[in-house]
Amino acid sequence: MGDTRNVSTTSDFERMLREVTLRVTRPRVAVLAAVHDRPHSDTESIINVVRAELRQVSHQAVYDVLRALTTAGLLRRIQPLGSVARYEARVGDNHHHVVCRSCGAMADVDCAVGTTPCLTASDDHGFVIDEAEVIYWGWCPDCSTAHSS
Numbered sequence: 001m002g003d004t005r006n007v008s009t010t011s012d013f014e015r016m017l018r019e020v021t022l023r024v025t026r027p028r029v030a031v032l033a034a035v036h037d038r039p040h041s042d043t044e045s046i047i048n049v050v051r052a053e054l055r056q057v058s059h060q061a062v063y064d065v066l067r068a069l070t071t072a073g074l075l076r077r078i079q080p081l082g083s084v085a086r087y088e089a090r091v092g093d094n095h096h097h098v099v100c101r102s103c104g105a106m107a108d109v110d111c112a113v114g115t116t117p118c119l120t121a122s123d124d125h126g127f128v129i130d131e132a133e134v135i136y137w138g139w140c141p142d143c144s145t146a147h148s149s
């Protein structure tokens with residue numbers, strides 16, 4: 001949260017859509033913008049953000065856009081066990097996540113060293129590995145403070 005490194009504009013989002021040969025539509029641009037602004041958002045909060053801007057967009061339309069953007073590789077879908085799906089725009093770097101057991105807060109965790117060392121499994125069992133998904137579970141600072149007091 002609060003990551004302001006990538007300040008993307010509407011034309012950036014339009015270009016991203018064209019690069020994956022998706023037609024540029026206002027709902028697609030609005031969903032991309034919402035997820036860029038709020039990494040690890042769940043579907044419900046993305047719908048709220050998009051509908052604040054485009055009132056006529058249905059829930060189903062947002063679901064469809066999320067699926068299309070995820071399939072096209074513009075968004076990444078993360079679904080920790082027992083949690084609703086979250087979406088983020090940081091794709092293609094195989095980073096991992098830390099999730100709070102109590103409130104569901106989520107943050108990015110880079111691979112330990114280099115770009116994707118986690119892809120070098122200690123035993124690949126003959127599989128061709130292209131992705132590693134690690135979820136670190138624990139307590140976020142707010143919840144661990146509340147928990148211990």
Ligand SMILES: [Zn+2]
Nearest residue numbers: 100103140143
């Ligand atoms: Zn928490």
Ligand SMILES: [Zn+2]
Nearest residue numbers: 088090107108
């Ligand atoms: Zn992430």
